Amino acid sequence: MPEDRGYKWRESGARIREARTRAGLTQREVSELLGVSPHAVWCWEAGKTKPSAEHLVELASRCQVSTDSLLGREVVEAELLDEAEASFRNSVAGLPREDLKEIQDFINFVREQRRRKK
CATH class of the missing domain: 1.10.287 (Helix Hairpins)
Incomplete structure (x- = not known):
């Protein structure tokens, strides 16, 4: 997947996975909460695809982290x-x-x- 706007989506995928596991959620639980397939969650975490802005916001909320932290935008x-x-x-x-x-x-x-x- 090409990089855009300076984001490294594979690294963001790892952050998504880390936030999910820290929140004690499985990929299946996240998929049910967000109304997407477990495969979609896997693809986000693998950096194969990007979650929509809506899904990213909801995921951050459920995991009690900021969207910036999921995107690696600490700066x-x-x-x-x-x-x-x-x-x-x-x-x-x-x-x-x-x-x-x-x-x-x-x-x-x-x-x-x-x-x-x-």
Whole structure:
């Protein structure tokens, strides 16, 4: 199966199998819960086919894991942080020094408040 969007479906299949077994479910039980054949579940776990988005969400819910963990997308938080940083830089670009100073003061205030809560 060709890779798409950077996902390695064989690795995702292994994650699906691991999540299923940790949840104490058999392939047959998963197939019954999701309304698919046991062979379909086997194919997902073998990386031969991909579950639909709906099946992936339901499977994650039943196994009490995130869809990102099933897809091996643990780096999502880092990617979101990079996007947030880029967005912040774009937002403050061109602001006068006084405004940048106020923003920095606010950031320091928030950090101090969080530090005190710990």
